[in-house]
Amino acid sequence: MTDGSDQTVRRAWDMVDEAKSQIDNLSPTELQAELNTDDPPVVVDIRDMRELYLKGKIPGAVHAPRGMLEFWVDPQSEYYRNVFKPEQRYVLYCAGGGRSALAAKTMKDMGYGNIGHLEPGFGGWEDAGMDVEDTSASSKWIPRPSDG
Numbered sequence: 001m002t003d004g005s006d007q008t009v010r011r012a013w014d015m016v017d018e019a020k021s022q023i024d025n026l027s028p029t030e031l032q033a034e035l036n037t038d039d040p041p042v043v044v045d046i047r048d049m050r051e052l053y054l055k056g057k058i059p060g061a062v063h064a065p066r067g068m069l070e071f072w073v074d075p076q077s078e079y080y081r082n083v084f085k086p087e088q089r090y091v092l093y094c095a096g097g098g099r100s101a102l103a104a105k106t107m108k109d110m111g112y113g114n115i116g117h118l119e120p121g122f123g124g125w126e127d128a129g130m131d132v133e134d135t136s137a138s139s140k141w142i143p144r145p146s147d148g
Helices: 012-020 028-035 049-055 066-073 098-109 121-127
Strands: 024-026 042-045 090-093 115-118
Touching (some): 012 098, 024 028, 028 121, 049 121, 066 098, 090 098, 098 115
Parallel strands (some): 024 115, 090 115
């Protein structure tokens, strides 16, 4: 039995780079152009509830937390959400583009062929001056008051 010290752990950012080489990487302008078509993609926000509450989201985006994504997109899963259909175009995003690249690659591996992600993430969307929907009023996550 080994303690694992002879094994090399893959770097997360190497995995992100590998994922990006296999999916569409969209800029905020490219995503906005797709959203303005007659057949817009489903935009999926994979950030956690706290991030949605604090920062808002891309208008019209569907929230699917990263920890549940595989279960929500699998039609055979008891957690399946019918917003996910393998023939649909999906563009995922997170805060900076790492998690969404990995998630998009996972969806592709699961049989969703038309997948992309927002390369600079939500931060890049904001920096580009794109519209942001305030989600704090409808959020299920509420911050605790600080001890003053």
